[in-house]
Amino acid sequence: MTMSTTTIKQVVMYVTLACAMQTFASNAVAKKSAAIEAAAATPTKKETVTLKIATLAPKGSLWAKYFDKLSEKISTETKGAVKLKIYPGGIQGDESEVVAKLKRGQLDGAAVTAIGLSQINPEALVLQMPGVFKNEAAIDRVRSNTSVIDAFDKSFDKKGYKLLGWGEYGWIHLFTKKKISSIDDIKKEKVWQWTEDKIVGHILKRLGISGTPRSLPEVYPALGSGALTVVFNTMYGAMAMQWHSLVNYYVDEPLALGIGATVLTNSAAKKLTADQWTIVQDLSKRAHDGLIKKMRADSAKTKKALAKMGIKAIKISPADKKKLDAVSKETVNSFSGKFYTKTLLSTIQSTAK
Numbered sequence: 001m002t003m004s005t006t007t008i009k010q011v012v013m014y015v016t017l018a019c020a021m022q023t024f025a026s027n028a029v030a031k032k033s034a035a036i037e038a039a040a041a042t043p044t045k046k047e048t049v050t051l052k053i054a055t056l057a058p059k060g061s062l063w064a065k066y067f068d069k070l071s072e073k074i075s076t077e078t079k080g081a082v083k084l085k086i087y088p089g090g091i092q093g094d095e096s097e098v099v100a101k102l103k104r105g106q107l108d109g110a111a112v113t114a115i116g117l118s119q120i121n122p123e124a125l126v127l128q129m130p131g132v133f134k135n136e137a138a139i140d141r142v143r144s145n146t147s148v149i150d151a152f153d154k155s156f157d158k159k160g161y162k163l164l165g166w167g168e169y170g171w172i173h174l175f176t177k178k179k180i181s182s183i184d185d186i187k188k189e190k191v192w193q194w195t196e197d198k199i200v201g202h203i204l205k206r207l208g209i210s211g212t213p214r215s216l217p218e219v220y221p222a223l224g225s226g227a228l229t230v231v232f233n234t235m236y237g238a239m240a241m242q243w244h245s246l247v248n249y250y251v252d253e254p255l256a257l258g259i260g261a262t263v264l265t266n267s268a269a270k271k272l273t274a275d276q277w278t279i280v281q282d283l284s285k286r287a288h289d290g291l292i293k294k295m296r297a298d299s300a301k302t303k304k305a306l307a308k309m310g311i312k313a314i315k316i317s318p319a320d321k322k323k324l325d326a327v328s329k330e331t332v333n334s335f336s337g338k339f340y341t342k343t344l345l346s347t348i349q350s351t352a353k
Helices: 005-041 062-077 095-104 114-120 122-128 136-143 146-159 198-207 216-225 235-240 274-308 318-335 342-352
Strands: 049-055 082-087 109-113 161-176 191-194 211-214 230-234 249-251 256-265 312-314
Touching: 049 062, 049 256, 062 082, 062 274, 082 274, 095 109, 095 114, 109 114, 109 161, 114 122, 114 256, 122 146, 122 198, 122 256, 122 342, 136 146, 136 256, 136 342, 146 161, 146 342, 161 235, 161 274, 191 198, 191 216, 198 211, 198 318, 211 216, 230 235, 235 274, 256 274
Parallel strands: 049 082, 049 109, 191 211, 191 230, 249 312
Antiparallel strands: 109 256, 161 230, 161 249, 161 256
């Protein structure tokens, strides 16, 4: 059978038309799929983003109350689009476990002490080095220094985190069950060393003191059983965690200022729109600034309250003070170049003066 020229032209026309229609349909499907994927990746105003944040701060403590208030404000300002789910009291585990969960994406953020910060961004340890700050005004100057702010924002971002705000939990003191009069007396005691605390571990070693490793939740029962007789904490921290009921003395000379911070993973921050992120950032900074002021006031009140409960202050001798200062200086220099740059340390030290 022979096809006419007209028939052949018609077939070609039909085939061409069919191919064009198929291409159009394929492109339409592809565009629709891309639109669906884009919509899924970008939060809309109607979607609710819940940020899961963990902290060791006990429920009902000053820190926990501030996080609850921050959660309410963020929800209000974003009209319910962003909510915080706070896990207080170490229910998500010790800080090492919390950091591991952040890296696995099981948590979106955390409020941590220097222990957690050392695993998130070791550079932050420079703020808790012994002897770096003589008073609170010194650290205020440092935290308001533009070059320091920029340096930390960049270093946290490089590690995969956003810094929501700095925190403090007071000046760190040594608390004891027995009265001690010298560093040599401490060597005879069962001294707590937070499992991941690099700073205290280094100091104890230089002073010739053997530390007893324990995670934070293990300290209270260990104090009760006598497995620990010497611990480190702030005034407010010791009372909030009920350690004050198991100790009788504290060394009046503080070791360092206890610092902390709240961080959010970069992946969690990407769940927010630009406007939502601005709200979260602004409210978080205000909350942390307010918390620091309140913590300082409450720490002073707590010190007086502990004195009324019979917990007595111990003065260290000038010789031991000199020895401790020398070890503190050596510790700061030893960590320089390993966890923070010499440039950053120099900037902080000069600003703190």
